[in-house]
Amino acid sequence: MKNFALIGAAGYIAPRHMRAIKDTGNRLSVAYDINDSVGIIDSISPQSEFFTEFEHFYEHAHQLKRNPATALDYVAICSPNYLHHPHIAAGLRLGADVICEKPLVPTPELLDELALVEKETGRRVYNILQLRHHDAILKLREKVAAAPADRKFDVELTYITSRGKWYMESWKGDPRKSFGVATNIGVHFYDMLHFVFGQLQRNVVHYSGESKAAGYLEYERARVRWFLSIDANDLPDAVKGKKPTFRSIDISGEQLEFSEGFTELHTTSYREILAGRGYGLADARHCIETVNVIRTAQPVRGAAGEVHPFVA
Ligand code: NAD
Ligand code: HP7
Structure with a gap:
């Protein structure tokens, strides 16, 4: 014990x-x-x-x-x-x-x-990088690994975890304490994208505000248009009023919704750490480098085909 x-x-x-x-x-x-x-x-x-x-x-x-x-x-x-x-x-x-x-x-x-x-x-x-233990993400990782090595996937990532007014009043709404929404919440999916699609090759920010951000990330195995928001107004109509969160990866028209299955992932993370398979400083480096660039980047107008539809 x-x-x-x-x-x-x-x-x-x-x-x-x-x-x-x-x-x-x-x-x-x-x-x-x-x-x-x-x-x-x-x-x-x-x-x-x-x-x-x-x-x-x-x-x-x-x-x-x-x-x-x-x-x-x-x-x-x-x-x-x-x-x-x-x-x-x-x-x-x-x-x-x-x-x-x-x-x-x-x-x-x-x-x-x-x-x-x-x-x-x-x-x-x-x-704690719990998306690496999420079943849907592990399956996706296997699928990508099994695909021909020269195939690059087209990915649209929509990550909406809506929050009430309290969020901006708390330390989470203070960029000196949370480092902003792309770092506080986006860090999960930047880590997950690296875990699934390999090394990051391009990182462009199209929009950056206090409650949302968007951009384009290119990895060895994927081109990713991403959108992140904590604003409930951004929830797709099918979800609005029913669920506060919508986490989806669309890969060439095939949609993977991975909003569920999060509550037990801390225990899985602990089990792995205790078994000597935890994620350490070197594993965290990639997503920390990614958020560091996103936090300090000047948003630019996105090139055709690289902009998430919620921004365009
Ligand atoms: P929270 O505000 O609910 O809790 C933070 C706690 O820290 C509060 O109880 C506060 O009183 C305490 N605190 C503040 N200053 C302190 C100090 N000097 N010493 C000791 N305690 C202090 O926030 P939270 O949502 O629980 O987030 C906590 C951490 O967990 C953050 O790093 C957040 O990014 C992370 N988090 C991760 C996930 C996930 O999915 N892995 C989910 C939520 C939060
Ligand atoms: N909720 C609260 O009551 N209090 C909070 O502080 C946060 C949520 P989800 P998680 O907001 O800071 C995500 O969207 O997955 C309510 C991020 N994690 O599923 O638990 C909320 O209003 C995390 O990194 O939230 O956490 C919902 O009703 C980030 O720090 C419910 O809890 C955290 O938001 C569930 O909300 C945050 C992931 O995205 C994996």
């Missing part, structure tokens, strides 16, 4: 980590959040310690190190994106491996910095 700490325990995604820790047969030893609305712990791990101040959490974690039976094996991180880097470094320096939410960090330079801390501490960082 491994001992876990959880940073950001009061948030939206934290219960999926708590469940993953429990369902993989491990112990949530200590949780920490600056917000004390963490009653959810009682339904998953009522014996866990809880702190609302980093200083007390850190001191407690050091005391646990005195006894090999209580020392932390993993620190899981569900804090806002801009805090991932310092929280990861703290977890590694506590002598634990780290499991951190996406986007791991905003820039490739910070990946280099974390690689140094990995070296200094001898511990590892793992990133």
Whole structure:
């Protein structure tokens, strides 16, 4: 049984980590959040310690190190994106491996910095990249791998996860804290596209706003017109009013809807990490490089055939 700490325990995604820790047969030893609305712990791990101040959490974690039976094996991180880097470094320096939410960090330079801390501490960082465990995506990857090597797929990717007004009022709507919608939400599908279609060759941004973004990405095995939005008005008519999300990949007219099947993927991610097959800094580099370019690119008018229909 491994001992876990959880940073950001009061948030939206934290219960999926708590469940993953429990369902993989491990112990949530200590949780920490600056917000004390963490009653959810009682339904998953009522014996866990809880702190609302980093200083007390850190001191407690050091005391646990005195006894090999209580020392932390993993620190899981569900804090806002801009805090991932310092929280990861703290977890590694506590002598634990780290499991951190996406986007791991905003820039490739910070990946280099974390690689140094990995070296200094001898511990590892793992990133939750759960689309790599999604059944529909794994099947698509097999299909692409089985196709003739010189075939390049034409892909239209539409990724709409609608959010209410709260989103813009929260840290997620503040680009200094979330790094903007393309980084906060797009990072999933940039990683997935690389996982399925290989190395990125071109990256052009056609539109970039606070609630949506669009562009063109060319990979070894695909040409991708993409559109991302958190605005419910962008949901296709068939979905509007019925479901808040629409995640679809259209490959040469064949549509793959992959909105379902997400809730258990954190547990799968944990299982893989614990079995020594987790995704580390090197695996995260591609999507971090992609979002770093998209975040800083000047949108341009798209070439014919490269623009997503929701933009044109
Ligand atoms: P959230 O705002 O609901 O939760 C964040 C939590 O962090 C809050 O409880 C907040 O009080 C806490 N926090 C803020 N500052 C802190 C600090 N200094 N120390 C400790 N805790 C602090 O956000 P969320 O949706 O749970 O997102 C958390 C992370 O998970 C983000 O990195 C986000 O990108 C990621 N996320 C991933 C997925 C996914 O599908 N993999 C889904 C949602 C969120
Ligand atoms: N929801 C909340 O109640 N609170 C939240 O903070 C977020 C959602 P989905 P996930 O918005 O920051 C996606 O769209 O898949 C509600 C991204 N992950 O399925 O869980 C929401 O209103 C994630 O990286 O959300 O998360 C719906 O009613 C990103 O950080 C319901 O939960 C997160 O949005 C389900 O909403 C975000 C993926 O796209 C895989």
